[in-house]
Amino acid sequence: MKFLTTNFVKCSIKTCDATTESFPLKYTNCELIQSSQDFNPDFILSMLDRLDWSALVKVAQDLGNSALPPVKPEGEMLNDVNLLQDLHTLLLETCITEGEMTCQHCGHIYYIKNSIPNFLLPPHLA
Template sequence: MKLLTHNFLSSRFLKNVTTGYPLKLTIEEKNVVEAEIDVNFLKNVMVKIDYAVLYEAAKSVGEDENLPSPNAIVDIDSLNEQQLKQLHRVLVCLDVVIGSLECPETGRIFPIRDGIPNLLVNEDEVS
């Protein structure tokens, strides 16, 4: 599962959950597959994601080095080359292979296996 995907997931479908965002990410295994940097892709994606959530997710997997803090980022054009490379790395290259996602409101754990988050729940858990 990419950290880009993590940025869009929530557990709002659970009973008694109002936002269910952001899901707390815990990893057991990660994989990095290098890819060519596409600055246009980064520019387009940055306006759609919650950067503070991405930063915390990157921090939780030990990949926050060289990322600007959420308070420091103004726009993608203000980033230096190292910061762009790290942003690309956490959004595109990093894959969570085994881990879990935790609902911030209920504590419900959703496993990640083979890079796929399992958000299936029992019928009685859905609102």
């Protein structure tokens, strides 16, 4: 699962829909790998508008990366090729191969195995 995906998933349990605690999920016991991708600064720039920056920073911190600026880059910062390259590395080249995603509202744990997150719920929670 690419790191970018973490910014678009939340708890699937219906009772968690109305709460802000279901996003972002808490990531623990994760194994990460890096896989090289072609650098496309235009893609990174277009994705910045779609990202929940505070969630991105929180998940990055869960996974041991505290290098992200606390405020979403804008203006002149977007011309910094090094920053765009760092974001590219984090968002597209960093993959979570194993781990757990936990809803901070209900405590349900979703597992990641072989880079695939399992969002199937048991019948009593669906």
